[in-house]
Amino acid sequence: MDSFMQMVNRLARLSALYREKEFKKLGLGEMHHAYILTICRQPGISQEELACRIFVNKSNVTRQLAQLEQKGFITRKSDPTDARRLQIFPTEKAQEIKEEIRRILADWNQTLLAEVPAKRQAELLADLDKIMTTAEARICSKEQK
Template sequence: MMRLINRTTRLGEMYRNEKMKQYGLKGMHHTYILNICNNPGVTQEKLAEIIYVNKSNVTRQLTNLEKAGYVTRSPDPKDGRKLLVYPTDKAREVYPKVAKILKEWNEMILDGFSIEEQELLLEHMSKIMNKAKAKVDKMDTD
């Protein structure tokens, strides 16, 4: 099962890379754009939690997105040790294009599935993800 999930993920990344290269985006940049636009002023730490990556990956990706003009970072006025991340106009402009690319991918890979099958697949995948998250969260407390 994990082999199939991982391969599907890599194929999705290849598709996104091709479709988003015209915007200077690749890899996981779509996740950052969507989450920062939906949560302006999010801390880097919270962003890492939301997208399930480590803080160093967030820092590296945000540096790339900042250089490309998609985000800005500023110190948190309440805690100067934290950085708040905001989308730029460029990010807000590309947001619907990124969302459309993701929607198209989902529609392509689910083509031929009935609505009921799609809902069941989503339900099962959510259960799997929640179990995985619970297991990892438990590791953090052990």
């Protein structure tokens, strides 16, 4: 039997392949959904805050935002209180596709959990939430040192 991390990594890779295929139809890369949904939820978020929120490094955020800006999904503006800091805003184009992004993600969740009874799904999600909290605490404490 595969280890827990092997299974998590395989599931993450399969999910990435699914997102890549589905989001390509919208003109997005497989991780662009995380950027768009977060920016739509928090208009004016900084690049640093975005990196922390979606667990990627700042250079990756810069590259991905450049692509999203070029495709017309976001705009970047100087922060009126700190000109060195950029605020990121969704465009109307991003607002228009966010529900389709959510639908694609919900469809994948439904596919993955179709054979798991509802009660077990709730237990599984609660267990995964505990694991995520542990992982986030461990990573965040190391990054602060």
